[in-house]
Amino acid sequence: MMKGSVMADKSPRQAMSKKSGKSLKEKRADKHAKSAxxxxxxxxxxxxxKN
Structure with missing residues (x-):
């Protein structure tokens, strides 16, 4: 048996370590191109x- 409180599992999960499809710079570039x-x-x- 363990004495004291049990610590929560703080190990990173697969979903958290996975990167998104586009980087922030790519998203910004797409946004600027779309607005232009x-x-x-x-x-x-x-x-x-007018003409």
């Missing part, structure tokens, strides 16, 4: 209406 495409397409729409 959207801005370009809306700008083109506004220019078409």
């Amino acid at each position: 495409r959207r801005a370009a397409s809306t700008e083109a729409l506004f220019h078409d209406r």
Whole structure:
């Protein structure tokens, strides 16, 4: 028998050690590219209406 309180198991789990599919830099690059495409397409729409 053990005396005192039993310590919780703090070993890392497989899910925690697994990395996500994309790095943070890749996610940011995709986000910036997406917003740039959207801005370009809306700008083109506004220019078409003026002419």
